[in-house]
Amino acid sequence: MGEVLISVKGVGKKFCRDLKKSLWYGLCDAAASVVHGQEHRSEVLRKDEFWAVEDVSFEVKRGECIGLIGKNGAGKTTILKMLNGLILPDRGQIEMRGRVGGLIALGAGFNPLLTGRENVFVNGAILGMNRRTIEARLDEIAAFADIGAFMDAPVQSYSSGMSVRLGFAVAVVLVKPDILLLDEVLAVGDMGFIIKCLNAVRELARDCAVVFVSHNMQFVSSFCTHVLLLTKGRVHAHTESVAEGVEAYLRLFPMPTEASGSGGAAFSHVVLRQNEGQKIDTLAQGESATLEFYLKCDPGINDTSVSVYVMDQAQTPIICYPDIPHSLSRQSDGSRSEMLRMSLGRLDLNAGRYSFVLAVMERGSERCLCRQQGLLPFQVTSTSMHWGSIVRQVTLQPLPNSQ
Numbered sequence: 557m558g559e560v561l562i563s564v565k566g567v568g569k570k571f572c573r574d575l576k577k578s579l580w581y582g583l584c585d586a587a588a589s590v591v592h593g594q595e596h597r598s599e600v601l602r603k604d605e606f607w608a609v610e611d612v613s614f615e616v617k618r619g620e621c622i623g624l625i626g627k628n629g630a631g632k633t634t635i636l637k638m639l640n641g642l643i644l645p646d647r648g649q650i651e652m653r654g655r656v657g658g659l660i661a662l663g664a665g666f667n668p669l670l671t672g673r674e675n676v677f678v679n680g681a682i683l684g685m686n687r688r689t690i691e692a693r694l695d696e697i698a699a700f701a702d703i704g705a706f707m708d709a710p711v712q713s714y715s716s717g718m719s720v721r722l723g724f725a726v727a728v729v730l731v732k733p734d735i736l737l738l739d740e741v742l743a744v745g746d747m748g749f750i751i752k753c754l755n756a757v758r759e760l761a762r763d764c765a766v767v768f769v770s771h772n773m774q775f776v777s778s779f780c781t782h783v784l785l786l787t788k789g790r791v792h793a794h795t796e797s798v799a800e801g802v803e804a805y806l807r808l809f810p811m812p813t814e815a816s817g818s819g820g821a822a823f824s825h826v827v828l829r830q831n832e833g834q835k836i837d838t839l840a841q842g843e844s845a846t847l848e849f850y851l852k853c854d855p856g857i858n859d860t861s862v863s864v865y866v867m868d869q870a871q872t873p874i875i876c877y878p879d880i881p882h883s884l885s886r887q888s889d890g891s892r893s894e895m896l897r898m899s900l901g902r903l904d905l906n907a908g909r910y911s912f913v914l915a916v917m918e919r920g921s922e923r924c925l926c927r928q929q930g931l932l933p934f935q936v937t938s939t940s941m942h943w944g945s946i947v948r949q950v951t952l953q954p955l956p957n958s959q
Contacts, residue, residue: 558617561653561735561765562639568647569609569634570601577604599647608634609789611648618734621757621766623780623798625773625805630786632769636737639767654734654764655683657727668712672703672722675711679726693730700752701725721749728756736760739769754778773802773908777941799907799941806869806909813930820857821916821925825850825895826932841938841947842904848897849914851882855890857918857925864898865913866905871929873913874905874945904948907938 572578581602601607609631616622624632637643638650640658666675676697680690698707701721706714714722727736738757757766758779770776776783776798783801785793793804826849830836839845853860862882866875877898884892911934915927938947 558619559653560615560617562614562616562767563651564615564635564639564648565613565650566648567609567612567635567638567645567650568599568607569631569638569643570605570607570646572602572605574604577602581605607789609638609645609786612784612786612789612791613648614784614794616735616765616767618765619762620781621761621768621779623776623783623801624767624769624786625771625776625783625801626786626792627808629788631789632786633739634789635786636739636767636769639735640737652735655731656735656737657731657733658737666711666719666723669710671710672701672707672714673698675722676726676730680730683731685730690730697722697725697729700729700756702749717749724753724756728760733760734764736764736766738766740771773805773941774943777802778943797939799938802941803907803909803935803937807935809869809909811869811909811911811930811933812871813928815926815928817916817924817926819854819925820918820923821851821853821860823849823851823914823916823926823928823931826912826914828932828934831899837933838935838937839903841907841936842902844902845900846897847900847912847932848895850893850895851884851916852891852893853884853916853925855892857892858884859919860884860925861917861919862896863915863917865915866900866903867911867913867929868945869909872945874910875900875903903936904946905936906945906947907936907941910934910936 572581612631612635614622624635626632634643636658638645639652640656667678670678673694676694677687677690701707701724703714703718703721706718711719711722727733736757754775757768760766761779768776768780780798782794782796783798784791785801785804787808793801795801826847828836829846829848830839831844831846836845847864851862860882862880864877864880865873868874877900880896880898882894882896884894886892911929912931913927913929914931916925917923918925
């Protein structure tokens, strides 16, 4: 078993919504600490105070990466700040064993008036490194950050992407930490740098403990070994199954629904079924399913084109079924309608939440008669998550013997 480098037991942190009261409470706590000769931590909520983090416990061993996930305001960054020693908990205990490298805010710890190169030396000096050691790693830091001549420009002239590039380079190259704390550092930067960061984290995770905060579930599933899901400062789920943790996170967000179009057509009775006919809202990765829906068009609308899209949680189209064959029947009131039943085939989708978009266009005028988004949310389950939206297993064919 790996060595436990991070131990968090029953930790809580409270804040005050009122600035003046917050300052007053701080003075009261400081005075109490002086009188009692030790740090004073009030565990009782006073007026306008609330628990930003409450009763959170977890461990991270060497070689592990825990993903802290949850909605905005769930307490993720507050936990990282307590782990990094920037703020103290009001309840519970935190034990950190080894050198800590953290990137909690873009360019945190950098002096904006100094150049990037000068900031590297300042950060190294703060960590107790001598100039010779810093100089030996400077070329590696500059190569990783890849900001060119801006290494010798003031940090205040950096873009947010450049700041995080240099900050990440300092955290992983200069510090070479036993514990690495990362808060949404991959939210900025181009894809090349993101891949470089992911590879660096994977390499570091072999010998250190990583705490990673992100809203990108692809990144979380890429290298996290277990997941802690927070809601309103409390533990909602803590699991070694990253897929289960991600699914629990996605269930916190309702699918957005929206209807648009010029009118003249409508969809109803939308149902997802297994091939044997049972209604479902959950299916395993790789299972087949059938979609049913009723389409009705106003009198005078004859030739239409119907399309169906499968959308992911971010409303990105994943699968398109264009120009679905159909034959509208004329009704007694002059309208035309049909119940369509279409096979979706194998849904080799990554584990997660999905929904449908149904659209009908009038041929010739290309007028959108009706478009309904966020229909029939459904869950795809799997024992693991992968990088990408479509997951397919490949069987290799043996090569013929070369003569």
